[in-house]
Each structure stands twice: as structure tokens, then as C-alpha cells.
Amino acid sequence: xxxxxxxxxxxxxxxxxxxxxxxxxxxxxxxxxxxxxxxxxxxxxxxxxxxxxxxxxxxxxxxxxxxxxxxxxxxxxxxxxxxxxxxxxxxxxxxxxxxxxxxxxxxxxxxxxx
Amino acid sequence: xxxxxxxxxxxxxxxxxxxxxxxxxxxxxxxxxxxxxxxxxxxxxxxxxxxxxxxxxxxxxxxxxxxxxxxxxxxxxxxxxxxxxxxxxxxxxxxxxxxxxxxxxxxxxxxxxx
Numbered sequence: 001x002x003x004x005x006x007x008x009x010x011x012x013x014x015x016x017x018x019x020x021x022x023x024x025x026x027x028x029x030x031x032x033x034x035x036x037x038x039x040x041x042x043x044x045x046x047x048x049x050x051x052x053x054x055x056x057x058x059x060x061x062x063x064x065x066x067x068x069x070x071x072x073x074x075x076x077x078x079x080x081x082x083x084x085x086x087x088x089x090x091x092x093x094x095x096x097x098x099x100x101x102x103x104x105x106x107x108x109x110x111x112x113x114x
Numbered sequence: 115x116x117x118x119x120x121x122x123x124x125x126x127x128x129x130x131x132x133x134x135x136x137x138x139x140x141x142x143x144x145x146x147x148x149x150x151x152x153x154x155x156x157x158x159x160x161x162x163x164x165x166x167x168x169x170x171x172x173x174x175x176x177x178x179x180x181x182x183x184x185x186x187x188x189x190x191x192x193x194x195x196x197x198x199x200x201x202x203x204x205x206x207x208x209x210x211x212x213x214x215x216x217x218x219x220x221x222x223x224x225x226x227x228x
Binding site: 004009032034036041042043044045046049051090094099100101102103104105106107 | 118145147154155156157159162164169170204206208210215216217219220221222
């Protein structure tokens with residue numbers, strides 16, 4: 001079985017400051033890793049994903065994440081946030097054997113202060 | 115219409131009512147999903163359909179009954195719900211054959227059971 005832990009339920013950040021949203025996962029099998037974003041009153045949208053290859057993954061809106069297998073982490077980062085980044089961010093994993101079965105973390109609410 | 119659409123966007127129903135949620139995807143995908151999103155909890159996968167066949171039922175109570183008449187439409191029939199079933203119900207779709215493993219989400223139906 002797989003599980004995903006997002007250590008921070010809320011992260012307040014000032015505009016133009018850097019941000020890191022933390023994600024750790026647990027799995028006995030190899031997994032794909034994802035970050036999704038949910039803006040208010042909308043569904044989830046894929047930010048980025050790690051399937052294989054380079055452990056540093058770049059996504060949309062200037063976000064990037066680094067896969068660390070030894071620490072079973074997939075933290076999300078952005079060097080300078082904007083008001084428009086205010087949203088809830090979900091880390092997720094899916095096993096190689098059943099890629100359609102995505103397991104989500106409980107989410108981190110990112111709030112940007114002017 | 116583009117992407118994944120869901121109707122209605124909001125629904126209030128009593129515990130003895132019967133209602134249905136509708137999802138339609140305009141992306142030519144072959145897999146569709148229902149998720150439940152409750153406050154402070156991770157997204158819960160409820161059902162998965164692949165080529166109109168149900169491939170996953172995550173121990174969902176029988177008061178939730180899915181229907182997938184074709185690859186573009188997915189319904190969730192509701193009857194005798196409980197107040198704890200109040201949540202945001204998200205529909206998603208994906209194209210499993212292209213191995214991108216990305217799911218596209220609709221905006222959700224906000225369900226309130228009174």
C-alpha cells in the first residue's frame with residue numbers, strides 16, 4: 001500500500017518570497033509522483049510529475065520539484081511566489097502496476113500575503 | 115464545452131431523496147473516475163471506469179451507484195445519503211494508453227445532505 005504525507009496543512013508566504021511545500025511518501029513498490037494544484041472553486045490541475053529520469057522536474061507556473069528516493073520525498077519549490085499562486089496543493093503517488101490508482105496527500109493551503 | 119464538465123455544481127438534498135451527478139469529458143479519454151473530497155481529508159478515490167467497465171470500487175457504500183454508459187459520460191446516482199456524505203465530488207478522466215498518467219479534473223459538485 002502507498003501513503004502520502006504533506007507535513008504542512010497551511011503555508012503563509014509573502015509575495016515574491018521563495019516557498020517549499022513538503023511531501024513524503026511511503027511505498028513498498030516503485031511509484032510515479034505528482035503535484036496537483038486546486039484553485040478556489042475549481043478542480044485539480046497537474047503542476048508537474050516525475051515518471052523517470054532526471055530527479056529535478058520542472059512544471060507549469062515556475063514550480064519545480066525534486067525526487068529524493070533515499071528520503072522518499074518529493075518537495076515542491078518556487079523561487080518567487082505571486083498572489084495568483086494562492087491555492088491548495090496536493091502531492092500524489094501511483095504505483096507502476098496500477099498507474100490509474102492515484103493516492104493523494106491531504107493538501108497544503110498556500111496563502112500569499114502582499 | 116472543453117475538458118471535463120460536471121453538473122450540477124451545487125446540490126442540496128435530503129436523506130430520503132434520489133439524485134444523480136453527471137460528468138462529461140470532451141478529451142477523447144478512455145478512463146473516468148469519481149473522487150470524494152472532504153474538508154481536512156485526502157481525496158478519496160471512489161470508482162474507476164476503463165472503456166466503460168468498472169475496474170475499481172474502493173469499498174464505497176451501496177447508496178452510491180455509478181453508471182458509465184460510454185467513454186465520455188459518467189454518472190453517480192445517490193439515494194438515502196447520510197449527512198457525512200456532504201462533500202465535493204470530483205470527476206476526472208485520463209488516457210491510459212499514452213502513458214502520461216495525468217488525470218484531468220472537472221470543477222466538482224458541492225453536495226450538501228440535510
